[in-house]
Amino acid sequence: MQNVLLRAAAFACLGVATLVGLVGQAHAAANCIKGDRKPPYTIGWANIYSVPTWMKETQGTIEKEVDALKAKGLVSKLVVTDAQGDANTQIQQIQSMIDANVDAIILIAGSSSAPARVLAAACAKGIAIMNFDSLVDTDQVTAKINTDSAQWGAQAATWLIDAMGGKGNIIVLNGPAGVSVSDDRRKGATPVLAAHPDIKILTETNTAYNVAPAQEAVTNLLFANQQIDGILSLGGALSAGAINALDKEGRPMVPITGENARQFLEMWKSKNLKAWATMQPNWLGAFATYAAVQALQGKDVPAFVKIPLPVISNANVGEYLAKAGDFPADGYIYSPYSDGLFDQLLAQK
Structure with a gap:
């Protein structure tokens, strides 16, 4: 009888231990999370560079979300670094965050492969790692958050072809060569264009995501190509630069794609253009911060x-411009967001 009771007690203890283990596993549901970090949390924002307006707006959404989480007692501090475009500097700054034992790291990666080792170290330490926009190759992160850049390019190409009636000459404007977002957008457009042989690509160019260099690049393309029927622009500032170039050279406006750059949207409306746009929402930064705390x-x-791509068309461009005063003149008018939207995105399967 005594042995039976001892066995029963042992099984009971094993059951409790198993239950505790399962509870611990449930608490640490996401990758890298061990369940031993308690609020208020310290959040690290490992910024690859802070100069472009898009990045400034994105950091603004992170700071706003941190303030909201502070008010709930969930976050105590935001640590911000700026690698000034240097991937190696960013890695060193992430290591400093690990050494300081931050609870979460929010990351736009300066390199898809270089940060793998330092991110593995952060993950092993139980730090939540939220990677958005420019993604890393490693799976040693808690979550990756992004729109589908290939879908972006495919949708833009499809709209332009339809707007041109399925035939004509186009030029293609890409972002900087080697930037994953730009490359993926172009890859997404490729099969769509290939399926329409009556659409002729006259030429294409890579340029920084800024109006002035884009205008200069398009001006050069205009001199070399007299008949342009459409512009496949895979960036908002590129579109604004293209419109400036057309205007300055006295060339007719043609169907054009782009994104939610305020300058482009304002030109679109004032010139009554036939245009289409989508966006990489700046609130991805806020969402990454919210998801880290979750x-x-x-x-x-x-x-x-996966973040759905909002579509801006002639039907709703006015709705975006109605909010223009809330955004910088050289900024991006992004769609509204809320914790409710973030919960819906996290509930996706």
């Missing part, structure tokens, strides 16, 4: 969160 609290956060 993960640290034991909530299930998917390894990849």
Whole structure:
């Protein structure tokens, strides 16, 4: 009888231990999360560079979200670094965050491969790692958050072809060569264009995501190409530069794609253009911050969160411009966001 009781007690203890283990596993539902970090949390924002307006706006959404989380007692501090475009500097700054034992790291990667080792070290330490926009190759992060850049390019090409009636000459404007977002947008457009042989690509160019260099590049293309029927622009500032170039050279406006750059949207409306745009929402930074805190609290956060691409058309461009005063003149008018939207995105399967 004594042996039976001892066995029963042992099984009971094993059951409790198993239950505790399962609870611990449930609490650490997301990758890298161990469940031993308690609020208020310290958030690290490992910024690759801070100069472009898009990045400044993105950091603004992070700071706003941190303020909201501070008010709830969930966050105590935001640590911000700026690698000034240098991937190696960013790696060193991430290591400093690890040494300081931050609870979460928010990351736009300066390199897809270089940060792998330092991110693995952060993950092993139980730090939540939220990677958005420019993604890393490693899976040693809590979550990757992004729109589908290939879909971006495919949708832009499809709209332009339809707007041109399926035939004509186009030029293609890409972002800087080697930037993953730009390359992926162009890859997405490729099969769509290939399926329409009556659309002729006269030429294409790579340029920085700024109006002035884009205008200069398009001006050169205009001199070399007299008949242009459409412009496949894979960036908003590129579109604004293209319109400036057409205007200055007295060339007719043609169907054009782009994104949510305020200058482009204002030109679109004032010149009554036939245009289409989407966006890489600046609030991806806020969402990454919110998701990091959710993960640290034991909530299930998917390894990849796909953000739907909002579409700006002639039907709703006015709605975006109605909010223009809330954004910088050289900034991006992004769509509204809320914790409710963030919860819906995290609930995606």
